[in-house]
Amino acid sequence: MLFPTGVFALFFAAVFAIHWTLVRLAPAATRPFLLLASLCFYAFWSIPFCAALLAVGLFAWAIGLKVRSDEGWLIAGVGGMLGWLAYFKYTGFLLREATPLAVAIGLPPLPAPEILLPVGISFYCFQAISYMVDVRRGDVAVERSPLNVLVYLTFFPHLAAGPIVRAAHFLPQVAALPDRWRVPLAMGGLLILGGLFKKMVLANEIATGIVDPVFRDPASYGALDIALAAYGYTIQIWCDFSGYSDMAIGLAALLGYHFPKNFDQPFRALSLSDFWRRWHISLSTWLRDYLYKPLGGSRGTEARTARNLMLTMVLGGIWHGAAWTFVAWGALHGAALVIERALGLRDSPTSWAGRLLRWAITFHIVVAAFVLFRAPDLATVGAMASGLIDLETPSEAWTWRLVAFVGLGLGLHFLPADLRQRSEAALALLHPMVLGLVFGALLLGILLAAPEGVAPFIYFQF
Amino acid sequence: MRQPWLQPADTPPPRGVPDDFSPRSATRTAGGAALALALALLVMAAGRSAEILDAAYGLPVVTGTETLIAVAEAWDGAMQAIGVPAAVDAVRAILSAGRA
Numbered sequence: 001m002l003f004p005t006g007v008f009a010l011f012f013a014a015v016f017a018i019h020w021t022l023v024r025l026a027p028a029a030t031r032p033f034l035l036l037a038s039l040c041f042y043a044f045w046s047i048p049f050c051a052a053l054l055a056v057g058l059f060a061w062a063i064g065l066k067v068r069s070d071e072g073w074l075i076a077g078v079g080g081m082l083g084w085l086a087y088f089k090y091t092g093f094l095l096r097e098a099t100p101l102a103v104a105i106g107l108p109p110l111p112a113p114e115i116l117l118p119v120g121i122s123f124y125c126f127q128a129i130s131y132m133v134d135v136r137r138g139d140v141a142v143e144r145s146p147l148n149v150l151v152y153l154t155f156f157p158h159l160a161a162g163p164i165v166r167a168a169h170f171l172p173q174v175a176a177l178p179d180r181w182r183v184p185l186a187m188g189g190l191l192i193l194g195g196l197f198k199k200m201v202l203a204n205e206i207a208t209g210i211v212d213p214v215f216r217d218p219a220s221y222g223a224l225d226i227a228l229a230a231y232g233y234t235i236q237i238w239c240d241f242s243g244y245s246d247m248a249i250g251l252a253a254l255l256g257y258h259f260p261k262n263f264d265q266p267f268r269a270l271s272l273s274d275f276w277r278r279w280h281i282s283l284s285t286w287l288r289d290y291l292y293k294p295l296g297g298s299r300g301t302e303a304r305t306a307r308n309l310m311l312t313m314v315l316g317g318i319w320h321g322a323a324w325t326f327v328a329w330g331a332l333h334g335a336a337l338v339i340e341r342a343l344g345l346r347d348s349p350t351s352w353a354g355r356l357l358r359w360a361i362t363f364h365i366v367v368a369a370f371v372l373f374r375a376p377d378l379a380t381v382g383a384m385a386s387g388l389i390d391l392e393t394p395s396e397a398w399t400w401r402l403v404a405f406v407g408l409g410l411g412l413h414f415l416p417a418d419l420r421q422r423s424e425a426a427l428a429l430l431h432p433m434v435l436g437l438v439f440g441a442l443l444l445g446i447l448l449a450a451p452e453g454v455a456p457f458i459y460f461q462f
Numbered sequence: 463m464r465q466p467w468l469q470p471a472d473t474p475p476p477r478g479v480p481d482d483f484s485p486r487s488a489t490r491t492a493g494g495a496a497l498a499l500a501l502a503l504l505v506m507a508a509g510r511s512a513e514i515l516d517a518a519y520g521l522p523v524v525t526g527t528e529t530l531i532a533v534a535e536a537w538d539g540a541m542q543a544i545g546v547p548a549a550v551d552a553v554r555a556i557l558s559a560g561r562a
Contacts, residue, residue: 006517185489187467258465258466258467424487436502437502440502448550
């Protein structure tokens with residue numbers, strides 16, 4: 001079930017009504033209901049994977065009961081989760097990559113099984129790890145009842161594509177009852193509408209108009225088309241993923257729950273380290289706290305810090321999927337971070353020219369890395385690179401409309417950071433009936449402006 | 463409770479991590495929010511009456527399907543009577559101008 005569909009609108013309306021009724025009349029039923037609603041949401045994709053999701057939740061809960069007393073349980077728990085993730089995500093890739101080696105030493109070709117990837121597996125596995133580690137560290141209390149852990153892992157707004165919500169952040173909210181007198185309607189509504197606009201209008205238009213055709217066959221397109229596709233994908237993935245995150249945060253807020261912000265105008269970053277403080281914040285902070293710091297972080301020598309940075313970024317790349325393009329994407333970001341650190345470029349320059357130059361360099365590294373991220377294989381990356389300097393092939397796919405959409409997506413980064421808060425203050429003066437009509441009109445306008453159909457969110461595949 | 467909009471308004475924001483919400487975020491009662499949500503869905507249903515009718519025609523034939531189709535037809539008929547689909551089509555044509 002995708003957020004921007006009529007089916008989800010009906011589902012959410014029903015969940016909203018029942019949830020707040022239960023909060024008022026039968027508080028004890030609130031959590032079981034949220035679990036049931038989340039499982040229904042997930043069952044739209046696959047009923048067997050619902051069972052797998054429940055099994056992961058019960059596994060994390062059971063490990064959580066033991067983990068305080070013995071670190072071995074933590075190793076078993078984290079190992080179990082990583083093994084689960086690896087089976088679904090990397091088995092096919094590893095067998096495919098090992099086949100040439102097997103043939104070379106005289107073995108028959110290895111089987112290449114088609115393993116269906118459960119939606120959201122990378123996200124809920126990382127959250128399960130977060131629960132076990134947070135319990136071990138003492139950041140969160142041991143949950144004696146499995147219900148809270150299951151609600152934490154399955155809560156439908158974050159289930160399919162994050163944000164990755166920490167156990168220490170969310171479990172106290174699950175344990176307490178939401179306050180039915182204080183629902184952040186204007187803020188939640190603005191986040192949902194903004195997310196819908198980014199996904200349905202900008203991301204879908206850019207994807208179907210230029211990105212998908214060019215990445216499918218770059219040799220058929222001219223340099224201008226390829227450049228616009230590269231910039232376009234950078235804007236598309238931001239609109240797609242941050243749009244999803246905003247909707248998830250807004251939906252959770254309407255049910256009385258708080259998710260952390262996941263994107264903070266990332267393309268206005270002046271350095272790569274600044275970019276990673278603004279892009280997919282829930283993953284970058286997860287990697288920082290559960291991988292980079294345990295590896296030693298920046299506490300050792302410069303060489304050791306560089307190693308930790310590279311390892312973290314490459315593993316972050318592999319988290320996205322089993323392909324060399326993701327490894328290259330992570331390695332490029334890791335190398336850029338190491339170089340930036342070695343050259344002492346993490347602080348912002350004071351002159352506007354220096355800031356502009358640093359912004360342009362950072363942005364173009366990010367764009368180049370996203371070409372690796374989007375390309376189906378490294379050969380496509382090569383074709384894109386050679387197409388950029390090929391002035392023979394005419395550029396006929398780009399249009400001013402697409403350029404305007406890409407420009408708008410970039411321009412949104414340079415709006416005042418508190419624009420949403422100011423809009424919220426203006427909307428707070430309206431009666432709920434008027435607010436509903438305004439939101440309805442805006443919702444309809446977004447649906448009318450969008451291309452036909454709903455493309456799946458990019459991060460669903462991870 | 464960790465929801466920032468439930469903190470007193472003079473609570474300082476968390477340091478280091480940006481957040482969409484703050485103690486100053488305006489809030490409504492769940493009833494007020496439900497009213498707004500219902501009206502937003504009603505406006506959307508008015509503008510999408512033809513799509514709703516198409517979806518109703520595509521439903522599997524089980525008990526109650528005919529009633530749903532009848533409701534969808536009545537709703538679409540009512541919207542056509544007040545000219546909503548024509549207005550929606552006009553807006554859509556303007557917004558999709560220039561699309562390849």
